[in-house]
Amino acid sequence: MTNQALGVDDIRARAFPFPAKHFLSVTDLDPPTVADLLALADGFVALNRQKNKKLDLLKGRTLINLFFEASTRTQSSFELAGKRLGADVVNMSPRASSIVKGETLIDTAVTLNAMQPDILVVRHGSSGAASLLSQKVDCSVINAGDGQHEHPSQALLDALSMRRAFGHVDGLKVAICGDVLHSRVARSNVALLTMLGAHVRVVGPPTLMPADVTRWGVEVHHDMKTGIAGVDVVMMLRLQLERMQGALVPSMREYFRFWGLDREKLARAAPGVRVMHPGPMNRGVEIDSDVADDLAVSLIQDQVEMGVAVRMAVLTSLAARLDNR
């Protein structure tokens, strides 16, 4: 939680071997590990604000970014994180090439495995894909989003953003709003935030809520006005455009009317409320530009900055485990 310049030694002192070989799901984490990761990430935030951002903690290591789904933000975040730590980073987007030729996820994994990478960062459109991959390769696997299941590094960066804004996560009231049904960000955040003692609500139309969401240990609201009343954090989720147009919600304008975040609805939240969004935003669909661009309430840019730091922390601790082997 410090903004002053940190030495390399300070970061080394905070580095710890990750308790598992892979980083796949928030449910594999425990509160002490999360605390250690966030402390380490705090160190990297400070480092990243200095002129010389380079460390050698991953020197000689090879990191492969394997993104079956397009993602500018997460992919570049992992790429920067890897490069700042001294790793060799390769970006692959098999969507365009071999997959269409009938090569399966497993084939791709086995091929890449033979190239002796140390860490594989994978994003795939199917739930469970990262876990499947981790069973077939020798290196460490980081889940950078698997279908509608999890996006654990996103939840960590969100927790770090909140902790730096409020000083704590425990006791915060957080409303996660929008398309919870299809959102891996929501699943990872519900798991992590409840683990850290936050009070979580999910808010959205019933067609965008998972079945039995009441059993996730969260409050469920269909009315956004009551859903965000008194909350400290409003976390908006992206609504995929193909999910509108009558399929799950009647229209874009009706969605924005009832579940889009604007000043009027936000006024019901607690004083000092902060707004978050995992990006990319659909302005005028789930969030009003007026809110998104207001740096007094928006944490959206902080989230991006925290993303690089959190990923550096995850990479460092996975590499520390590899070093210890």
Add this chain to the structure above:
Amino acid sequence: MSRRPLLFSNARLVDPETGWDGPGSLLVLDGRIAEVRRGEDPIEAPDGVHPIDAGGALLAPGLVDLRVKTGEPGAEPKETLKSAALAAAAGGVTSIVVQPDTDPVIDDPSVVDFILRRARDIGLVRVYPAGAATNGLAGEAMAEIGLMREAGCLYVTNADRPIVNSKVMRRVLAYAGALGVLVAHRPSDPWLSDGAAATEGEFAGRMGLPAEPVAAETIMLERDMALAAITGARLMVDQISAAEPLDRLAAAKARGLPVIATASINHLTFNEIDIGDYRTFCKLTPPLRSEDDRKALVEGLLSGLVDIVVSAHAPAPPEDKRLPYDEAAPGSVGLQTLLPALLTLHHELGAPLATLLRAVTFAPAQAVGLPTGRLAAGAPADLVLCDIGTPILVDAARLLSKSKNSAFDGRRLQGEVRMTLVDGRVIYDRDGSPS
């Protein structure tokens, strides 16, 4: 393998037809059961008979499995009739009914004939085809139900492709019903179940899996039963899987509707949690349900509400299973594990053997008009000899099916088949000494 006379003595005889369960001996002559003697006093061995001391092992009718998929014709790398027959024999299954969703589809008497001829050439277990209810399983035009029946198909079904159009379903029921042909249908609303890989609920929600509600089954079941009521046709509900549809079934049976239901051994054994970390071998259609549903299914089996248990044998090779969960093919092989899994239920629940075995022998045989499934003088000598107490650890790689996708892989079961006979011939002998 000759058909010399066989005398089983010192056996535990279970006759699912009468519910009799006790010590006894059994004589096989000319492919038929010649005599069944209950009690300790054994049948006297006629000249030239081959005596088999059962040593107290279970001797029961061979199993009749009404829902088996193979890959023949059309997808032989998955499973051939031969490999399925070998698996069946090793599992104590003596009659299998193959599903019509082959390539070409069994919607024509010539394909029925092909299956029967192939089965005769293989000469292991009895193989019967189920005919397609509609041409190409498209759910539009009725297939040649009468001609296929004449050629030897046992019932008609649209396999895994429910007949969406209610008018077509009504006509199939009316037409087949008038010919005395049983219609099987898997109740599944195609829109609610579209793209589903799991049962809707907390588990699927947390795992981020596309899911269908149990209502998808309930809705279609109610439709099918309503159509059965106005046509008077016999309906076989293919793989009922949850508590709510079971309640609806019970009500319909109480009203006297001529409806019977099957359940798969998978749904009697596993629940949705067995999917665990996206184990695709547990991806099934219908999807595995909740533990409450599984318990209701077991209760239904014990009460007789569920008439028949099937293996739902559905081979899928690694290239179809070693994929992300929502992309993987559904289904599990099951011919070889059906009896051990059922016996495991017996050990766990203390349920009467005769009740459980009835659902895989006498009940299915009666449903489709086969003379087997009984321990009665004059019945075909289709038999299984089984050590019901022997623990086994299922190793999918060692199963005889060409595809090794067993939901039971790594599972401990209790009960091991020692010998399987069809028509009085030993077609499987664990201890390797064919008569």
